[in-house]
Amino acid sequence: MATPKDSLSQTLTRFYLLAGRIVGKSIHCGVQGAVFIEASVSCIMADILKQPNNEVLRKLLPCSLLCSNPAEESPQVVVQANIFSCGGIAISLCLLHKLMDGATFTSFLTSWASTSKGSLDSSSNMICYDYKAFSSLFPQTNLLPFHQNLAKPTDRKHCLRRFVFRSKSLLNLKAKAKSRAVPNPSCVEALTGFIWKHAMMAADCQGSSTLSHVVNLRGRMKPALPEVSVGNIRWGAVAHSSAMERLELRALVGLLRQSFEEINKDYIERTLIGSDKGFEAVLKFVGEMNKWGMSNYYFCTSWRNMKLNEVDFGWGRPVWIAIAGDTNEMMANVIVLLDGVMGDGIEAWILLYEKEMEILQQNPQFLDFFP
Known part of the structure; x- marks a missing residue:
């Protein structure tokens, strides 16, 4: 069984677009990859599961929702493996929504987990990723920055x-x-x-x-x-x-x-x-x-x-x-x-x-x- 970090690297070779950086209307697929962090949590997992609280859960995230880095420096996938004192593990992810919806996230996560436990083989449909929507169904266009006005700051x-x-x-x-x-x-x-x-x-x-x-x-x-x-x-x-x-x-x-x-x-x-x-x-x-x-x-x-x-x-x-x-x-x-x-x-x-x-x-x- 591969470690989560090693299996993540293997998974990104299949989801290679998610390993790159978005620059304008292009994806630069270099060697940057994803970010993987390990963190120790000084409590047992049961303490959190008894009464789930967003203020506690957000501390298990690897980054903020709002990133000040330029887009070309921002990874699309940031992962944190939280290891509790009881031995329990919570995997948290922050994902860039520009290239991923829920279905893409599910395919990526399922493929990563299958690779981690060694159950992804050459006959699996999970290795047949389809990118044709980018070039044929939804081709590039000069989009205006309309998204900046959707969530206006509020007190x-x-x-x-x-x-x-x-x-x-x-x-x-x-x-x-x-x-x-x-x-x-x-x-x-x-x-x-x-x-x-x-x-x-x-x-x-x-x-x-x-x-x-x-x-x-x-x-x-x-x-x-x-x-x-x-x-x-x-x-x-x-x-x-x-x-x-x-x-x-x-x-x-x-x-x-x-x-x-x-x-x-x-x-x-x-x-x-x-x-x-x-x-x-x-x-x-x-x-x-x-x-x-x-x-x-x-x-x-x-x-x-x-x-x-x-x-x-x-x-x-x-x-x-x-x-x-x-x-x-x-x-x-x-x-x-x-x-x-x-x-x-x-x-x-x-x-x-x-x-x-x-x-x-x-x-x-x-x-x-x-x-």
Whole structure:
């Protein structure tokens, strides 16, 4: 069995684009590679697992979310192996999002773990990485620096909290979310609609609101792209709620279902694929975000069914997967859904403004879904 550091180097030979540095519109693949750090933690892992806290978890990260280094000096992958006094190990990663989405991250992590325990062989699909999306489907263009305006600095403090929705609670939510338009809501649809509703209530949202949910485009294309295709091959399914709909769970779930169904083969070919189409669609999307205003805008991404709980470096499956970071470096109104521990339910990590999080945590209708 290879060490995590050695297996990381081997994995980067297959994900060679992730080992380079992004300079302008090009990736310079030199010998820089990734950054690997080992750290000793003077406590036992059980102390952290008993009551997970973002302020503690962020100390296990190898770097800050905001990097002051020039882009050409910034690695795309920074890893820290945290070794606890009990012998437990927590692997933390900071990844540059310019070239990686959730599917790329999962492929990379799975390949790295398989290499570490010596189970990646020449017949594995995990060595067949597909880079054609860069040159053919999404060619280069002269992008404007629109991204600099998305998360404007604010004096309002942010708060990140973890909420665990057990299987029984999810079944109850799905039952409440059913309607003629959506007779079979998924767990993600029901839970996203539920959190969206109560986040709007906490923010005292009087008018309309917008929620964008990340959609993996690979399987929606015709022909479908392999899941191991590297890149940010994703889009946002956008749902707008009016003042009348914002407190009705069935209506919100209906809006979410409609937004998901709109991201189909025809939409992708008509709107996204091609040098001019994709560029124009991104600019339009960002322009609409600025028009709607970030105060009533929510962003959701689901990491469910990515099999992160099955990633095994040779020490057995992880007991827990989590996110962490400096909350004031993050955009507010973010929802991240992960598979619960041992496959029981869903963990929702919610980032709101501090005052709105206090209101959410005191809402009895929200708390009813926790055992």
